Amino acid sequence: MSHVNSTVFTIVVAVFILVTGIGFAASRWRRAQDMMHLNEWGLAGRGFGTFITWFLLGGDLYTAYTFIAVPALVYASGSIGxxxxxxxxxxxxxxxxxxxxxxxxxxxxxxxTPADFIRGRYGSRGLALSAAVTGILATMPYIALQLVGIQAVLTVMGVGADTTNTYLQDVPLFIAFVVLAIYTYLSGLRAPAAIAFVKDTIIYVFVIVAVFYIPAKIGxxxxIFGAAQTHFTSTNPATGxxxxxxxxTTKKVGSTQLDFVTLALGSALALFMYPHVITGTxxxxxxxxxxxxxxxxxxxxxxxxxxxxxxxxxxxxPATVASVKKTGNAQLSVPYLFQNHFPSWFTGVAFSGIIIGALVPAAIMSIGAANLFTRNIFKEFFKPDATPHLETRVSQWASLVVKLGALYFAVELPKTFSINLQLLGGVWILQTFPMLVGGLYTRWFHRFALIPGWLAGMAYGTLAAYNTSSPTSSHWASSSDIVFGFTLYIGISAFILNLAISVVLTLVLRAFKVPEGPDETLPxxxxxxxxxxPAKERAPVPAGEARPAPGG
Amino acid sequence: MTEPAAAPSGPGSTGAPPEGRRNPLAAHPITSLLIGLLLLASIFFALYVPLYGRLTPKVGDWPFFYFYLLAFMPVMALVLWVVTLLQRRLGTQAGGPR
Incomplete structure (x- = not known):
């Protein structure tokens, strides 16, 4: 615990305690008759209006990705960020x-969950399972990114034991995460929804202040643009x-344009398919x-x-560049920038904003993933007669397990560019696009064609991401690779492969008139x-009822 | 906060609404086309980098690339608001142009 600024530390702890209080109190907010129902714990009674939904979705979308990962990429690589x-x-x-x-x-x-829809639309438990597994898998690196973001702030604050043991170093992070886990367990979606108000108020204030204050202070x-232009166009002596x-850049000098476009498009397509964003929706x-x-x-x-x-x-x-150089971690650039220029009390406000900005989405993500596990794996395959009470209990525990899984990702994957964690999640979740978004418009895709397409996309995407290397890490180093001479986001190339296979196999299966399975939805x-x-009513085909698989 | 009362089915009705509600595309081809075009254009102009990936004209101290991206946000908000209004005129709550 060396060089900890006591003002910064006090404010961060105070805000954290305030937020924890809100998290626990949230279980009483819009109190339902029976909290032990997934519509309550997992969807907060399905009753949020425009205002709360705005904060909740904002809490989903703007996370440690925004505050730490994106500026780090901009700091290190420039315009591609x-x-x-x-x-x-x-x-x-x-x-x-x-x-x-x-x-x-x-x-x-x-x-x-999105997998509930896929199950009802295609009458296929296997297809729903693939969507559920993908959703859970894709959420984990995204939660891990939140952890890495909290870590970055804590590092700059100087909090953490002076030791090289990763686990001891991260004790404050673990404490924050355990507290988060407990109130998520108790209050469900109500907790992050209530905390999102505090989070976004702090964030809007500090960003608007920073955007006027820092440029005025540094010239x-x-x-700023001049310095960035000079820096990014000059040659790095290490790489030439x-x-x-x-x-x-255009093709002549090694295109980054296509990379830019595919990263943007791929991330945009992926965003609203993440289980946590759909939960918010x-x-x-x-x-x-x-x-x-x-x-x-x-x-x-x-x-x-x-x-x-x-x-x-x-x-x-220059002061921030010097601090970042000492640690060799570009993710610390924004925390250092704040620390170098703001008075301590405002640094404390900004840092607590970033920390809550990571905790809120981590809570929603674990709830979204937990619902997937409960509805589409536990209830579907292990206990079809689970009561709403049991469903909720399972979701509560699953939300804890998902957080543990995220911890594993955070420790195991290289942390230098946490943005790759989010992009890796994107590679996976994009593979559910044909079945989910395709299914919203058409029943043309055949369920038995969507599964191999999904499998191929997942396998290719994972392998391609694994095989990317950089001077500092041998695997998982990037989210773009080169296909036929074009550099593009792996998520998009895997998605194209997935779609092509789904289309071709659908044509074949349709030609052979393979049964398409029941569809419980109507236009x-x-x-x-x-x-x-009303959502409280039973659906035409009771959810969870094992349905015969025609043709199977 | 209220949706237009154009939907013929009354509150609480779970039965099939009359056919007329379901085919807004045929009933309002021009509005539907406009909605589709607005959405597609806003996606295209945000993603087509060769259009804006350059330094000049500078806006104040801001290179064009950076100014364009920032200025696109309010434009997008406005476009989506207009699209919401247009969809109300369709007299339905159809999810999209397709």
Whole structure:
């Protein structure tokens, strides 16, 4: 515990205690008659309006990814990091197209998870299982990214024992995580929804202050962009190549344009398929709430763009560059930038904002993944007659296990570019796109074609990501690889492979008239309103009832 | 907070609504086309880097690339708001242009 600034430390601890209090008290918020029901614990009663949904989805979308991972990539590589800005622009029109349909059909049939929908739509438990497994798997590195973000702040604060033992070093992180686990267990989705208010208030304040204050202190925007341009176009003596790019480059100098576009598009397509984002969506009261939010959420994207620019501010600030160089960890650039320029009390506010900004999504993610496990693995394959009470109990425990799994990812994968954790999750979750988003529009895809397509995409994507190497790590070093001479995001190349296989096999299976399986949805279910069928009612085909598999 | 009352099915009704509600595309081809175009255009102009991946014209101290990305956010919010309004005119709550 050397060089800990007591003001910073006190404020961070105070905010953490406040948030913990809110987390525990949240179980009484909008109190339900019976909390032991997945609609309550996992979806907070499905009653959130526009305002709360905005905070909740904002809590989902803007995480340690935004505060630590994106600026770190910008700091280290320049313009390619701004793919994240393009990504948060296009995510909303894409979601606007399909998310309301998912809300409606889930409302009518009382679906809690995306895999519930896939099961009902294709009448295939196997396909639902593949979606559930993918969702759980993809969530873990994303939670791990939150841990890495908290770690970065704690490191800069100087908190942590002076030891090289990873586990001892991370004791404060573990404490924060255990406390989070306990109130998530008790309050379910209500906890992160309530805490999201505090989180976003702090974040909006510190980002807006920082965006005016820091440039004024270090020489203005002209200086910041100038310094970044000089730095990223100069040659790195270690590699003989430029340090990065100040603008996405064209083919002549090794294209980063396609990489930029595929990273942005792939991330945008993936975003609203993550179980935790769908959890946030299904907790909305009305279909209109989702749509309205799509035009309100870009307010968060503005913040994301400004935070990405912190990466350039760090490049332009010699003190921060020196601090980062000493540790060799670009992820510390934003925390150092704040520490070097803000008075201690404001640094404390900013740091606590980043820490809560990582805890809130970690809670929602573990709930989303836990619901997948309960509904589509436990209930489906082990205990079809599970009561709502048992379902909820299982979800509560599963949320703890998911957090442990994330801890493993955080320790095992290279931490230098935590953004790869999020992009790896994206590679996986994108493979459920044909079955999920495809299924929202058409029953054309054959269930037995979607499974091999998914498998191929997962296998290719995982292998390709594993095989990327860099001077500092032999595996999992990047999320882009080169296909036929083009550098592009692995998620997109795997997705194209997946889609091609699904289409070809569907044509074959249809030619042989292989049975397609039952479909419990009707066209009008996809445009249903809250008044059309209350979610509390039983769905036409009771969820969890083992249905015969025709043709099987 | 209220959706337009154009949906013919009354509150609490779980029965099949009349056919007319279900086919907004045929009923309002121009509005539907406009919605589709707005959504596609906003995606295209955000992703097509060759269009904006350059230094000039600078806006204040900001290179064009960075200014464009930041300025796109409010534009996107506005487009999606207009699309929501247009969809209400369809007299349905259809999820998208397709």
């Amino acid at each position: 701004f793919y994240a800005v393009a990504y948060t622009i296009v995510a909303y029109p894409i979601a606007f197209i399909f998310l309301p349909r998912l809300w409606s059909v889930s409302h009518v049939h009382n679906y809690v 203005g925007w002209g200086h 190549k430029p340090f990065g790019t100040f603008l996405p 299904l907790a909305a009261r009305r279909r209109g709430v989702i749509k309205r939010n799509m035009s309100l959420l870009p307010a968060y994207s503005v913040v994301l763009a400004l935070i990405a620019l912190f990466g350039y501010m760090a490049v332009a600030d 009008r279910h996809f445009t249903a309103e809250a008044t059309d069928a």
